[in-house]
Amino acid sequence: MRVRFRLGTAAACAAAALLVPTTALALPPDDDGSGDGGGGDGSGYSVEVRFTDDGGGGDGDGGYTDYVPAACWWVPIDYWPGIDPSDPEEFKEYFYEEVYPLLRGHAEAGQIAWPDMDVFDWAIELHEDGHDVMWYEIECRDSHNPTELGYNMGGETEYYGETLGITNHPFILGEQPEPGVDPEELAEEARDRMVIEEPEIERNPKGTGTLAGATLVNLPTWFWATNPEESIGGPDGERTIRAEVVGGDVWAEVTARTDGLSIASPAGSTFCEPALAIVEWTPGADDSAGCTVEFSKASVQYAEGYPVAASTEWSATWEGVLENGEQVGGDLEPLAREITVDVPVAESQATVRQSD
Template identity: 50%
Template sequence: MRRVVRVLSAAVASVSLVLSAPAVAGARGGSGGDDTGDGYEVGIEVTFTGDGAPGGGGTYTVPIPPVCWWVTLNTSMLDGTSVDATDPQAVMEWYEEAYPNINGSFTFAREMFPDRSVFENAIAREAAGEDVTWYRIEAGSSGDPGAMASCSPEVKELGGPYGDVPVIYYPWAAGDPPEPAIDPETLAIEARDVMVIDEPEVDRNPKLSDGLDGATFVNVDTWFWVVDPEMVGGSGGTRTIRADIVGTDVWAEVTATTDGLSIASPNGSRQCDPERALRVWEPDAADADGCTVAFTRASVAYPGGYPVTAATEWTATWEGQEQDGTTVGGDLDPLRREATVNVPVAEVQTIVKRTR
């Protein structure tokens, strides 16, 4: 998104009072907006692709906190008379009254209005039979101009202490303002949260039957391996998911990378890279090539066997594109997947025959 040089937040708050700024209202796009209590969210249509996409890929409506969005103008004249946002002439009269009252240290806020010609053009469009409504940009409770710039049709360069100021009032076809602006990093976080990485299900050898409850033996290398290569991202140890916002150029792609499978128990642990975690035991396989753990004691103190946790840790990075084509990216919080199974460990009973 476009970044805007700092504008004094206190000044913006004061100007909002002068202009009778509206409260948070519904936004266009997806399933509409919702004040969740922790912030404002809108339903955005997102297409997910990649080997980590839910359902193998598809388009979903995802609730995402926007950077900014458009709401119907809700303001009044100085005498308290409400201004009809669907009447361009009434909005023009409000503008002519409000504009000269923005002065002193807040004069810069005049630049939040579009040029007078935009007001005149809205009146002409309405007279020609077009339904026109005036809208205002919202960007959370702070009204940060930097965030508002991502939705603005024009950002005016003032320089000095005020930097750049976005135009936040504009007439659009009734019911059809621009879509909310979404930060690609926020989109990447959503993609990371829905990324499909299964818990590591493992098989092992030895796993004895005949009343031994799938036991292995003390001081015998026990092989572990994942039953599905994708649980460790295949031999390369990666999973990816890409999220594209439908109808825009905004996208984010998340790559999760694991260093393999960890096996942890009260009596023996091991870290194995993805390639080793995929190796299935075979009769002629060398123990040194497998993801093996040698338990040094029987599991008599653990009914059912040692609790063995198989886990994968995934680092996550992302790259993406903002609406204006700017490429961005960075790191995200890591992911962890784990599952626990019980592994009985028995003593090897050796029968010694005496000979004479």
């Protein structure tokens, strides 16, 4: 759904969300030359964004570019039949003689959406100097408010709890401001693209002979992640991904944090902070130096061994910078990763030989 910020409409006054303008636009190619990504109605507008994940991948420096949906964009005004938005003199005359007198009472908010008289005159001067001039308006996807983060042509007015600004303006044809992307949506997109792998785990001891692969009841079994950076975030339990509008100043960075690695089974469980979860067993190491579990009974009822779930849960926050340099941020939906492996547990007087 699109929201058009037309003068005097209730929808224009009520729309609210987050938007940040871009300074560089990249659109997928379209067949009709409209530049809307083939959507035909503006819904196909996209903004090129570079994602950089500290987990690597991408095109050699941990990054890659892709498109995200635009939140708002400028289009030629077309809602006054018979009035040519490319004729600034005719446009001014019609507006001030037919429209402006009606912007009273409940329609007073419409005044806020239009610039002062000198802007109308400036458009006429440009036209007289030989420039192709067009009057544009802002259209938005869903309920985004272009003024909340400055995607307008200046002026912000509080009107019954909403922040409204100038959303109609003339520009030289084709030189209207670029579409903008919602920074929170940018952060959500980055979070969804964050490379956090399932924990791949190894353990010690593993029995040999008749106890091949097994550990023993009440014997500390050491677990660790063999992909520590990708699945645990290293000793600090932290991962980041950054999304930057290509050619612009707008960015959003997501930071995911985990408290550690959970090891859960029907006969024994533990939770280990990141610094312990990534410590590999070595001969002679004290059990307190790693992530260990003691299984309380043998896995005789499980043909392949106890199902042991290794999982991480991640909180996610974001911060970013708007086009005007203002800092923004907040919380995002958490993330979770899990893998299950079978661990046979035996009850025996035999000695389980630890790996060297």
